[in-house]
Amino acid sequence: MKKTLSQLLYQGGYHAVVAVLLAFTIYSCRTPNDPTNPADNSKETQTYSAEVALKWSEMSLKLIRQSPGFTPPVASRALGYAGLTLYESVVPGIKSNRSLAGQLNGLKTLPQPEAGKEYHWAASANAAQLFMAKNLWSNAPEAAKKMVDSLAVALRTSFLAESNQEVIERSEAFGNEVAKAIFEWSKSDGGHEGFTRNFPADYKAPTAPGSWQPTENGRTIPMQPYWGKNRTFLAVNSSMPMPLPLTVSTQVNSPYFQQYYDVYKKNIALTQLEKEIAVWWADDPSETFTPPGHSYNIARIAIKNSNAKLDKAAEALARTGIAVADAFTLCWKCKFAFNNERPYTFVRRAIDPKWIPFWPAPPFPGYSSGHSTQSSASAVALEAVFGPDFAFVDDSHVNRVRDTKRSVDFKPRSFQSLWAAAEESAKSRFLGGIHTFQDNDTGLKEGRKIGQNINALRWKQ
DSSP: OOOOHHHHHHTTOHHHHHHHHHHHOOOOOOOTTOTTSOOTTSOOGGGSBSHHHHHHHHHHHHHHHHSTTOOHHHHHHHHHHHHHHHHHHHGGGOTTBOOOTTTBTTBOOOOOOOTTOOOOHHHHHHHHHHHHHHHHTTTOOHHHHHHHHHHHHHHHHHHHTTSOHHHHHHHHHHHHHHHHHHHHHHTTSSOTTGGGOSSOTTOOOOOSTTBOOOOTTOOSSOSOTTGGGSOOSSHHHHTOOOOOOOOOOOOTTSHHHHHHHHHHHHHTTOOHHHHHHHHHTTOOTTTSSHHHHHHHHHHHHHHHHTTOBHHHHHHHHHHHHHHHHHHHHHHHHHHHHHOBOOHHHHHHHHTOTTOOOSSOOOSSOOSSOHHHHHHHHHHHHHHHHHOTTOOEEEOTTTTSOOBTTTTBOOOOEEESSHHHHHHHHHHHHHHTTSOOHHHHHHHHHHHHHHHHHHHTSOOBO
16 A cells, blocks of 8 residues: 555655655745745744643653763754754745745755645754754664654654644645755865764864863763864854953963963862852753753753743744754864863962862863853843743752762752853853863853854844
8 A cells, every 4th residue: 555645754664754745745946935935824933832832842852861972062052953944844934034044055946835824834944853853863773763753753643633634644744845945065074974973083182282172981982073174054153253261371471371270270269159050051962952952952841831832932943943053063173273281280280289170070171151152142042032031940959869979969049140140151151170271261252252143144034
């Protein structure tokens, strides 16, 4: 018996799906949301709940935790493409918004829905997110892949109760084609399947005084030294000049020495609250959804707390995903341009040879701070959706067991604004003893520029 498009889609027959889709419809590349090309029998995206966005964004965070090699840079990239795909799969149903095709770096066009046809935008999003989950996390364990399939089928069943099969299949075909186009574009950015090369053996770390050196984790090759060469989502971000760090010096009256001495002095006198802040934001890749995942989860919290509909949810996750992706690319470009040493290295060679920071130093250069850059970029990007005074409680880690090594429990943290959370994220790295003030301050400033560039895109009609 001939299988329908939906059967092929949810049974994982992707090669067959492509063939069916090609025969199903050839989509035009007209200007998104062109009033002469409306899917005018469809409900608008803002009439759908955010359920599909929340469940798939949660799934993305689970996949980060469960898939081998999803270090923070690799995770940030996946969230960038997942968030963008969610948005593009539903934006034709948002009359106030427009596609980002033609605005992003090398993404010229995307498929468009058939004029005058009815679409179910949540079903489109479901199909698009399924495709991206299968392809961005292609190395996920089998149990995780089954989890992905189960979510897609469960959502599809609920959508069939709201609409007829023809509309659902047309919507799935559109979402799948959008996802396929974005994924093909993603493969040329330099980071495709980055999970296979986190510590490339061909990289030779500099050895000059002041350069990054292996720390207590034992890694002799730093993480993703070539990541800064990747294509950014926004061309304007790639042209941002890199901020210069302080001049290396061991003279006790030098600004450089003072930066590291301040870390040392604070780290040996941490309060219990400061320890809690340091651990809350650490987002160890081996135990959590990583720092960019934390930012993505804050977007999820904002969506839930504001009772946002699918339109607002998709835009928030797209802005956040692009923000963390470009932040990690540009931050890594800066890190490996200057190869600045960690406090662990400087303090032990110039202040106290036996000192060990409160939190283990990550295996890559210190300047500038990845936490600060991505937290700042995502906070500014989210402010465009939820406002600068959006208060919230971050409960991202409340279910984690006590960190007995550091005598810290994971208590929810309250913030009066998104920016306040970004500032605390940056501060946490100073408290952890793994970043200087210049690392964090520079990261916050550069991240703000990235977020502002994202907000300057033409999201609205």
